[in-house]
Amino acid sequence: MKTLLPAAAAAAFLAYQAPAFAEDLEFLLINDSSADLVEFNVSPASSSNWEDNLMDGGYLAPGYEIGVVIADGATTCVYDIRGSFDDGSEAEDYGLDLCDLGEYTFTD
Template sequence: MKKLLPAAAAAALLAFQAPAFAEDLQFLLVNESSADLVEFNVSPASSDSWEENLLEGGYLAPGYEIDVEIADGATTCVYDIRGGFSDGSEAEDFGLDLCDLGEYTFTD
């Protein structure tokens, strides 16, 4: 499996602080679109705004993937996902159960 971001950037991708009682959510993020993924946001579905860009200073090229871990201390499984691409396009997906999600793929 291919990975584009260096290990240090990947480790910092979702560097949230989590209390010991919260379960971390993990899934594979795949870019099968035709453009670089330059912005990636994950927010609890109950939130009215997007969290910070988790790819700040990096990108995920087409055909590449990266492991994502959300350790934000929340007890919810339901999140919204947003992707921004180098060609100016955006994709949003709402109400995803990240506790059961093994992989999320952006496509055209």
Template sequence: MKTLLTAAASAAVLLASQAPAFAEDLEFLLVNDSSADLVEFNVSPASSDRWEDNLIDGGYLAPGYEIGVLIADGATTCVYDIRGSFADRSEEEDFGLDLCDLGEYVFTD
């Protein structure tokens, strides 16, 4: 549980430390309703051709748990792509999500 909470705090701090004061922060709840630990979580602007850093590096989000995600990257876009990698080596990607209107994102099997 400590690793789980540390990962959430690290993700929020990592993103918040990269934001200029004029950018609008995006927040949503990340839920793991899958059967495996979420071990990597990436969020990138849809216009980007590469994934940003793993937001839960060194931690994980266990099945049945949720964390708040803050994206304070200085971008003025709402449209992002999401990727999750799991301990069972499965991966899920979702493209073109409007994070300005997203209250939560749920990973499921």
């Protein structure tokens, strides 16, 4: 059974388990696609690997949004984003300046 993440729990769920740093980045993740977002990865652009799935058993339904906090202690603002959907589709975006982003929307 899938679990739709309530906004408050999801914000805490999506935050990396690390103490707060001045470099913490926050943005709104919006699913404006037609499928459930079932996997969400954010990695520093300098990394050759994707970080862990931040949805980890949950999902973000179409038309919903959630706050994301990246509290990894890194001093970079430039990250790559990947989303996987329950219909098998994927979306990747590279070199995003999350310090200035404010929000990110997945669309079809």
